[in-house]
Amino acid sequence: MTDFCKISFPESNFVPITLECHQSLSEHLMVQNSPVLFGCRTGICGTCLVEVIGDIPPPQPEEQEMLETLAHNHTNMRLACQVDVTGNIQLRKI
Numbered sequence: 001m002t003d004f005c006k007i008s009f010p011e012s013n014f015v016p017i018t019l020e021c022h023q024s025l026s027e028h029l030m031v032q033n034s035p036v037l038f039g040c041r042t043g044i045c046g047t048c049l050v051e052v053i054g055d056i057p058p059p060q061p062e063e064q065e066m067l068e069t070l071a072h073n074h075t076n077m078r079l080a081c082q083v084d085v086t087g088n089i090q091l092r093k094i
């Protein structure tokens, strides 16, 4: 059975998107359907920095290192291209 995860964008005009869980956000979020922008898609440029509300696995060490540089002191900040979507989440572009 396939599980689906809802990605929503509070405080924006974008409508929620439903993806199969574990699908890559950087392959499914585009300028047409989300406020999140991507650059490198490999976790090194920081373009996709977003606030994530929802229950998802913690960052891997490389992502954690980037987050400490880019968003240190902010909780819930993640690199959207590195997130493993395991449940419903809300993304807020900062």
Ligand code: FES
Pocket (backbone or CB within 6 Å): 037, 038, 039, 040, 041, 042, 043, 044, 045, 046, 047, 048, 049, 079, 080, 081, 082
């Ligand atoms: S797109 Fe470059 S860090 Fe995510």
